[in-house]
Amino acid sequence: MPGRVIEWKLMEEMTMPTFSTAEWNGMRLHVLPTRQFKTFSIAMYIGIPLKEETVTRAALIPHVLRRGNERYPETKQFRERLDDLYGAGFGFDIVKRGNYQIIILRMDVVNDAFVSGESESLLDAALQFLSDTVTRPVLEQGAFRASYVTSEKETLRKRIEAIVNNKIQYAAERCIAEMCRDEPYRLLALGRVDDVEDIDPAGLYAVYEDMLQCASIDLYIVGDTTPEAVQALLDGKFGLSGRASAVPYVPVREERRNVEEREVVERMDVKQGKLNLGLRANVTYADDDYPAALIYNGILGGFPHSKLFIHVRERASLAYYASSRFDGHKGLLMIQTGIEIANKEKAESIIRKQLEDIRNGVVSDDELSKTKAMIINSLRENDDSAFDQIGYHFNSVLSGKERSKQELIEAIQATGLGSVVDIARNVELDTVYFLRDKGGAS
Amino acid sequence: MKQLRYDHVQETLYYEQLDNGLELYVLPKPGFSKTYATFTTHYGSIDNHFQIEGEEPVQVPDGIAHFLEHKMFEEPDGDVFEKFSAKGASANAFTSFDRTTYLFSATDHIEDNLTTLLNFVQHPHFTEASVDKEKGIIGQEINMYQDNPDWRLYYGLLDALFQRHPVRIDIAGTIESISRITPETLYKCHEAFYHPSNMMVFVVGGVDPQRISELVKANQDAKVYNRQGEIRRFYEQEPEPVTEQRKVTKLPVALPKCLIGFKEIDGTPPGAAALHKEAASRIMLDILFSPSSESYQSLYDEGLITDNFGLEYNLYPDIAYSAIGGDTKDPDLLVERLKSFIARYVEHGVSEEAFQRSKRKKIGGLLRMMNSPETIGNEYTKFKFRGMDWFELLPAYESLTLDDVNRRIREHFDMKRMSVSIVTSS
DSSP states (O other), rough: OTTTOOOOOOOOOSSOOEEEEEEETTTEEEEEEEESHHHHHEEEEEEOOOTTTTHHHHHHHHHHHHOOOOSOHHHHHHHHHHHTTTTTTTEEEEEEETTEEEEEEEEEOOOOOGSSSOOOOOHHHHHHHHHHHHHHHHHHHEOHHHHHHHHHHHHHHEEEHHHHGGGGHHHHHHHHHTTTTTGGSSOTTTTHHHTTTTOOHHHHHHHHHHHHHHHHEEEEEEEEHHHHHHHHHHTOOOTTTTOOOOOOOOOOOOOOOOOEEEEEEEEEEESSSSEEEEEEOOTTTTTTHHHHHHHHHIIEEEEEEEEIIIIIIIIIIOEEEEEEETTTTEEEEEEEEOOGGGHHHHHHHHOOOOOHHHTTOOHHHHHHHHHHHHHHHHHHHGGHHHHHHHHHHHHHHHSSSOOOHEEEHHHHHOOHHHHHHHHHHEEEEEEEEEESSSSOOO | EEEEEEEGGGGGEEEETTTTSSSEEEEETTTOOOEEEEEEEEEOOTEEEEEEETTEEEOTTTTTHHHHHHHHTETEEEEEEHHHHHHOOOOEEEEEESSSEEEEEEEOOHHHHHHHHHHHOOOOOOHHHHHHHHHHHHHHHHHHHHTTTTHHHHHHHHHHHOOOSSSOOOOOOOHHHTTTTTTHHHHHHHHOOOGGHHHHHHHHESOOOHHHHHHHHHHHHHHHOOOOOOOOEEEOOOOOSOOOEEEEOOOOOSSSEEEEEEEEEEOOOOOHHHHHHHHHHHHHHHHHSSSSSHHHHHHHHHTTTTTTTEEEEEOSOOOOEEEEEEEOOHHHHHHHHHHHHHHHHHHHOOOHHHHHHHHHHHHHHHHTTTTTTHHHHHHHHHHTTOOOOGHHHHHHHHOOOHHHHHHHHHHOGGGGGGEEEEOOOO
């Protein structure tokens, strides 16, 4: 493990700063040397299959990890250490992508060059901190510290329950859950409230040990450094025993389903109705027609020039927001809008008309070229954020499809309306979800 | 252009004021693909009562600054978003208490996009029909926020704290107040507040300051502006007592929400004094209530707060306020606990160790913010309109002493100027 020779592999074109990737210590290590930022950014992606049996415990794990590590066992010490590292950022996310549940741990710390008189290397200190947090959690009798587990169970339960507070997010999650009711994807990345109570420190630690053995792990470092320097800094850190190799993600091909349209109405004490439509795009990130699907989503509802914004908001004055989002790892296309409850039928028929219009090729050259320009711009803007660059790179790791930003941009430029219409004809409406008030007729 | 060098953060800001009064700032960011440009007027939701020198005072409907922001995107030849989209630019706008910002970010056609930005913001075009149509859209925006518990919690606090000052008014107004907006009132506000002498442009990204300067100057020289008299803004004098000490809003929530806040009603002269107060106040709140504080950890262990616990301090020339809180199972108990922590800090002050740690954290936090062109543009503009230089915040942190922070604690936390806002289902 320490001192092992690392073979670096360069991705993407040579003119731009690029990630060097190597297998190291049973994980994939990706380093992007750049002077663009005043910080070093570090991210660790730990991915396991999204499953009912483990989803809640996996979601609880980063909550417990952020309470302390062997070196800084009390939470206050742990956070004071971060403050001492010039307010280093430390955070985590739990997401679902395709058929995986992924824990993302992130740190960012200022580059030593900007703080005078600093004697320790802040990148080294941050890597040590993350390594300790992942590999040396606070244990009692071979299990996670019980008081941390107890209090973080409460936090997780509150987080899951609080989703209902944000009606836009709640409606989006409910629409996915209804649409994917027979698939693991129905699960929230945070897990299920009912599972929380029965979790015990020993069982949780067992899941964690298993996770460290079997999960797919990627470690990213972006900043003014080199792969060789990172290699030297990592010596003696992240000692995960028993991992033979970096575990690749297995892209799961979505079987085409027999989609039968379904409507779900939910009632709650709300002023505004939320109308969400869930569609199956039947195309995912690894497919060659992924660029066409991005354009389809852009024409439909990705931007302020898109059909949904123009027709639902600007022309009909029905909504403040009306947009669509394409989830390329799962192949779902989600439409969302917030409307007057009485206007549901009107809004729905305008939305259906837009879907129909694209199927029939009713898309102007102008709409097509604007959409392409906007997608290409957002891809280029992605270069200006370290964590966004990491996120883009991770798409290729997860899907097994290497497609540089430049390649994607060229593919978008080359895509004609015909390919977009082909996408449209394969898009199937699955679920219409409406969150409405408690009064009135149903 | 003048160069303002900030060696401590390795940034150089280019600045000039044009003949018509417009202030232009350019911050080159070598290595960045994106350019972020903002065009901001020093005009927000609180400016609902004003007088232009030599004219009669005017009172306009609540929410009009925000309404105007929406309507600016409509031009006789179509929607401005379409023009930006055609050049691959992502455009937007937002209205706050004291300013309205129009913006785009783009990686290409920067000069075309900047021209579009300058032109649409300076070209009002309102009709009866388009104003009426917007009332439906903004009505839905207002309803969306009415369903949002965090928004209701925050405005509940401002409403409870301030009796007279217009920060108590919702930025979007109400369905009733916006119903009174007409094309004439919109033109009136545009004329008053969108004069170049009340506005600034900030461009940050991979740009050449000289070229940007030439473009903006040529664009402005081609437009005719008469010298405008001074704008008087009438903000009602805020009295010492709060509106109410405890305000409860009923809304379906998983867990109740609770914010406490303190108001300050003594004005702070713009410049170094304001920056010093801003820095000391932020450090004060950080030491008292950030996640690494003693109070946070003890409240968390007690199950009284969750990850959704935050704090902020806002300083305006005539008022200031803090807001501290989040989700809690027991709002009244949380308030009691927060008050007793505050009482202890007022009496004993904070330690040198906690002070030094917070300083490092704030300095690192500022440096991290400087990675983001959006943050730089927005923060610089916000500070500028409040009479402060954002790039000087870092040295302001460095020059603070423990005494400054302890004095700030004693000044700010006066229980007579405190209110509580609660959102709960029952």
